[in-house]
Amino acid sequence: MKRGQLSTIVLGLVLAVGTVGCSAAGQAASVPANPSVQADVSLKGELRWTGNYATDIQPIFDSYCVQCHNAQRPENGLRLDSYDNVMKGTTYGKVVVPGSAPASTLAQVVQGKASEKIRMPHQGPRLSPNRIQNIVLWIEAGAKQD
Numbered sequence: 038m039k040r041g042q043l044s045t046i047v048l049g050l051v052l053a054v055g056t057v058g059c060s061a062a063g064q065a066a067s068v069p070a071n072p073s074v075q076a077d078v079s080l081k082g083e084l085r086w087t088g089n090y091a092t093d094i095q096p097i098f099d100s101y102c103v104q105c106h107n108a109q110r111p112e113n114g115l116r117l118d119s120y121d122n123v124m125k126g127t128t129y130g131k132v133v134v135p136g137s138a139p140a141s142t143l144a145q146v147v148q149g150k151a152s153e154k155i156r157m158p159h160q161g162p163r164l165s166p167n168r169i170q171n172i173v174l175w176i177e178a179g180a181k182q183d
C-alpha cells in the first residue's frame with residue numbers, strides 16, 4: 038500500500054468517527070429533560086429483622102471471620118467467636134453500635150464501604166448479599182443477643 042492510500046484511509050476513519058460522535062451528541066441534545074425523572078424515590082416497604090443472633094449471625098462469623106479473629110489470632114484485637122467478644126470490639130474501640138449500621142465499623146467493612154484494604158473478609162470474596170443484609174438488619178434492630 039502506498040503512503041497516500043494509507044493517509045486517505047486514516048482520514049476517512051477520522052471523519053467517520055467524527056460524524057458518529059456528532060450525531061450521537063445531537064440526538065442527546067434534542068431529547069428534552071423530563072422534569073418527572075428524579076434521582077430516586079422513597080422506598081415503599083419495610084425491611085425488618087426477624088432473625089436470631091445464635092442461628093443467623095454467629096454462623097456467618099464462624100464460617101468467614103473467626104480464622105483471623107480468634108483467641109490465637111485476634112486481628113486488631115478483635116475476636117468474633119462469641120457475642121460478648123463481637124460487642125467488645127477491637128483494641129481501638131467498638132465495631133458494633135447497636136441501632137446504627139452506618140456508625141458500625143463491622144457493617145461498613147462487610148459492605149465494602151470502608152477502603153478496599155479493610156474490606157472483610159480480608160482478601161477473600163465478599164459475603165453474599167443476604168448475609169450482609171442480615172448483619173445490617175441485626176445491628177439496626179439493636180444488635181441483641183437473642
Ligand code: HEC
Binds near residue numbers: 105112113115143157
Ligand atoms: C484473612 C484474615 C481475615 C478474615 C477472614 C477476616 N478479617 Fe477482619 N481483619 C483482618 C485484618 C488483617 C484486620 C486489620 C486490618 C487493618 O487494620 O488494616 C481486620 C480488621 C477487622 C475489623 C476492624 C476494622 C477497623 O477499622 O478497625 C473488623 C470490624 C473486621 N476485621 C471484621 C471482620 C469480619 C466481620 C469478618 C468476616 C466477614 C472478617 N473481619 C474476616 C483480617 C481478617
